[in-house]
Amino acid sequence: MIFDIITIFPQIFDSYFNESILSRAQKKNLIKINIHNLRDYTLDKHKKVDDKPYGGGQGMILQVEPFYRALANIKMQKSKIKMTNQNAKLTAKTKTIMLTPTGKTLDQKMAMKLSKLDNIILLCGRYEGFDARIDKFVDEKISIGNYVLSGGELPAMVLVEAVSRIIPGVLGHSHSAEDDTFSVDKDYVEYPQFTRPEKFQIPNPKQITNSKKQKTKTLSVPKVLLSGDHKKIEEWKKKHIKRKTN
Numbered sequence: 142m143i144f145d146i147i148t149i150f151p152q153i154f155d156s157y158f159n160e161s162i163l164s165r166a167q168k169k170n171l172i173k174i175n176i177h178n179l180r181d182y183t184l185d186k187h188k189k190v191d192d193k194p195y196g197g198g199q200g201m202i203l204q205v206e207p208f209y210r211a212l213a214n215i216k217m218q219k220s221k222i223k224m225t226n227q228n229a230k231l232t233a234k235t236k237t238i239m240l241t242p243t244g245k246t247l248d249q250k251m252a253m254k255l256s257k258l259d260n261i262i263l264l265c266g267r268y269e270g271f272d273a274r275i276d277k278f279v280d281e282k283i284s285i286g287n288y289v290l291s292g293g294e295l296p297a298m299v300l301v302e303a304v305s306r307i308i309p310g311v312l313g314h315s316h317s318a319e320d321d322t323f324s325v326d327k328d329y330v331e332y333p334q335f336t337r338p339e340k341f342q343i344p345n346p347k348q349i350t351n352s353k354k355q356k357t358k359t360l361s362v363p364k365v366l367l368s369g370d371h372k373k374i375e376e377w378k379k380k381h382i383k384r385k386t387n
């Protein structure tokens with residue numbers, strides 16, 4: 142899977158994509174993430190990417206030309222690679238996606254569909270939005286939730302992570318995306334899990350806990366989980382599965 146991200150803040154991605162799972166996935170060549178600076182696709186010396194809206198209105202709008210040039214360039218590079226690489230699929234499945242609060246809300250089912258593609262091109266917005274003509278060059282619009290962020294960079298990171306962890310091999314042997322909260326059944330979340338210590342003695346309960354809710358000074362791991370009785374443990378887990386609340 143190749144992700145191409147078009148943004149005016151290319152450095153935002155550096156730390157997140159160079160840590161942990163996504164860093165390993167890139168090193169193992171399971172995914173490739175290319176970050177493209179939208180300003181590299183401008184022709185003026187100020188590298189201007191935005192302007193005032195026609196007809197009046199607040200803020201600045203991202204212009205169509207830099208996005209068109211960036212997309213044309215990315216697509217041209219890919220067709221060159223395809224022509225020179227005998228092994229490359231001739232019909233690579235590519236989708237161009239605009240990240241916007243007005244898009245379809247990302248969920249696990251959508252992430253699974255996207256993980257079947259060969260190439261995802263992501264357009265990150267900033268300011269008051271995109272020139273409406275950019276719509277002509279995108280296949281899909283995606284939102285990561287019903288709230289407005291200052292740009293598409295965080296949504297792009299969310300989408301890259303949600304899609305990548307579904308790709309076989311990305312999570313490694315110890316964990317598979319099949320085990321994930323929403324993979325089994327859309328309504329399920331996980332059962333409660335515990336690790337050491339067996340008993341946690343709260344040193345000063347009043348200091349950080351809601352005293353109405355917190356009656357005890359000791360938080361213990363449920364006994365059944367320490368019993369070694371696998372049948373009972375499975376029953377306990379089933380009984381304690383928590384569902385998503387909204």
Ligand code: ADE
Pocket residue numbers: 240241242266283284285286287288289290291292293296
């Ligand atoms: N850009 C700003 N807010 C967004 C959101 N919620 N989802 C996707 N892109 C966005």
